[in-house]
Amino acid sequence: MSAxxxxxxxxAALMTAVLIIGICNALAIYQFSFKDETHTADCAIVAGAAVKGDVPSLVFQERLNHAASLYRDGYVKKLIVTGGYSNFNALSDAAVARRYLLSLHIPDAAILVEDRSQVTRENLRYAKTIMAMNQLHNALIVSDPLHMKRIMLMARDEGIEAWASPATTSRYRSFSAKMRFLLRETFWYSVYCLYRVL
Incomplete structure (x- = not known):
């Protein structure tokens, strides 16, 4: 056989392997998106998302709405909002999230702000520091359903005792929106899994 x-x-073999791994990861992400482990915990960590000036994006709002419901329903006593400064905003994403929660009548004392992170794993890493400072030992993780598999794996890698509590009113509702999110998450989940073994 020639070179x-x-x-x-x-x-061809490598491309086939990448395709098979991608399909398997996409299926795992999709199946995990239905997993809801919500129960009482010390706090909820809300994964950061985009903001527009001093207003959370619609995606972020739904995550915050879910976190507010967890607080009101007595599942948690503290909410940790996450997200650093983006797009030259004067306020950090977490500060914008705090303002939004206050507008939902969540007490200021119940909101803890993590405003250094730029990516999901940093959301968790810095939130863990805040947990330790406030003697919080475990957490519910709040994000969109299709984001949950990756963020829960990261939470485990960061040593956080955590359970999945996906936002039930995710803005990703239409088939096309879910497919775009799933394709993006499949890529980043696959990249993270590769990073973990290297």
Whole structure:
């Protein structure tokens, strides 16, 4: 067999393997999106999302609405909002989230702010520090359903005792929106899994 054919076979095998892994990961992410482990915990960590000036994006609002419900229903006593400064905003994403929760009549004393993070894993890493400072030992993780598998894996890697509590009113409702989110999450979940083994 010529070297050119050998390279072509190896390339085809690698592409097939990547495709199979991607499909398996997408299925795992989709199945996990239905998992809801909500029960009492010391706090809820709300995954950061985009803001527009001093207003949370619709995606972020739904995560915050869910967190507010967890507080009102007595599942948690503290809410940790996460997210640093983005798009040259004067306020951090977490500060915007705090303002939004206050508008929902969540007491200021119940809101803890993590405003250093730029990516999901930093959301969790810095939130864990806040947990330790406030003697909070476990957490519900709040994000969109299709984000939950990756963020829960990251929470475990950060050593946080946590349970999944996906936002039940996620803005990703239409088939096309869910598919775009799923494709994006499949990519980033696959990248993170590769990062973990390297």
């Amino acid at each position: 050119k054919k050998m390279i072509a076979l190896i390339s």
